[in-house]
Amino acid sequence: MRGLINVGTHCAVNSVLQCLYVTDDFRITDSTVASELTSVLRDMDRNTRGMPPCDPHPLVDALIRYSEMTHEVQQDADTVFKCVLNALADDGDPRCKQASGLWTIRKQQSAKCSTCNAECVSHHAATNVIVYIGENKPNKLQDYVDDYSESFRVSDYHCGTCQEETELIVTTDITELPAVLCFTVARGQRCVQRGELMVNTSAIDAPQELDCSRMSVTSQPTKYELYGMITHTGPYEFGHYAAFVKNKSKWYFVDGDVVKHCPALPLSYYNVPAHLYMLMYRRLHNVNISWM
Numbered sequence: 018m019r020g021l022i023n024v025g026t027h028c029a030v031n032s033v034l035q036c037l038y039v040t041d042d043f044r045i046t047d048s049t050v051a052s053e054l055t056s057v058l059r060d061m062d063r064n065t066r067g068m069p070p071c072d073p074h075p076l077v078d079a080l081i082r083y084s085e086m087t088h089e090v091q092q093d094a095d096t097v098f099k100c101v102l103n104a105l106a107d108d109g110d111p112r113c114k115q116a117s118g119l120w121t122i123r124k125q126q127s128a129k130c131s132t133c134n135a136e137c138v139s140h141h142a143a144t145n146v147i148v149y150i151g152e153n154k155p156n157k158l159q160d161y162v163d164d165y166s167e168s169f170r171v172s173d174y175h176c177g178t179c180q181e182e183t184e185l186i187v188t189t190d191i192t193e194l195p196a197v198l199c200f201t202v203a204r205g206q207r208c209v210q211r212g213e214l215m216v217n218t219s220a221i222d223a224p225q226e227l228d229c230s231r232m233s234v235t236s237q238p239t240k241y242e243l244y245g246m247i248t249h250t251g252p253y254e255f256g257h258y259a260a261f262v263k264n265k266s267k268w269y270f271v272d273g274d275v276v277k278h279c280p281a282l283p284l285s286y287y288n289v290p291a292h293l294y295m296l297m298y299r300r301l302h303n304v305n306i307s308w309m
């Protein structure tokens with residue numbers, strides 16, 4: 018595991034990079050964002066004792082050229098992650114699209130009139146699952162996943178089929194779970210008194226192994242293993258990102274050029290569950306569930 022130079026506000030990029038580095042099957046080829054990503058990931062792989070940390074600058078420049086996002090202010094790690102995946106999906110090389118597709122969650126949405134049952138079905142894709150925390154929400158990720166639903170109702174709906182003023186019932190089913198499932202914890206909370214965005218530091222209990230069978234309508238394998246976590250500390254608009262990543266069954270803490278082996282599970286560390294922002298789970302392929 019090799020560290021990355023942290024100049025000013027590069028910690029969001031650095032944390033995402035460390036997670037990508039330990040993602041199995043994430044292999045890409047050359048061109049702009051993809052080529053800079055390839056080169057920094059290769060550089061991270063060349064790691065002998067005493068080597069200085071890698072420089073993510075060329076990748077940051079490529080991301081700026083691609084998205085026009087500025088890195089003079091702190092970028093959100095989730096935005097950086099999506100920007101990287103979008104750049105790879107837009108790439109002409111099918112292998113880049115494939116790399117980006119590791120995170121693609123496929124969904125089917127049905128919008129149905131509650132009076133005449135006229136239904137409109139559409140298909141969507143997402144790169145992550147948002148985890149809402151706070152009052153009346155479970156703090157265990159497994160409970161959140163078990164109760165996961167994207168269904169809602171729209172009142173004051175005018176139905177073009179039956180011409181009634183009625184209610185629209187919108188249900189969304191996950192039709193395909195990805196090889197890598199990313200969860201992003203919605204920590205931004207509007208402060209009622211001051212009107213500004215505050216960070217909600219409710220702890221979230223993320224298990225090492227997650228069963229997503231109740232999330233999806235498919236019969237794919239649904240057992241996942243935690244291998245990457247990005248933490249956010251400090252104020253909502255800027256603050257600081259660092260990551261915990263699992264490489265060859267060992268956990269590491271990576272913060273800029275600092276790389277430390279974790280002797281214990283990172284989630285047992287003081288305050289880590291209160292600062293978890295992004296969680297990466299990879300699908301377990303060879304789960305032995307038979308005891309016979």
Ligand SMILES: [Zn+2]
Binds near residue numbers: 133134135
């Ligand atoms: Zn209707």
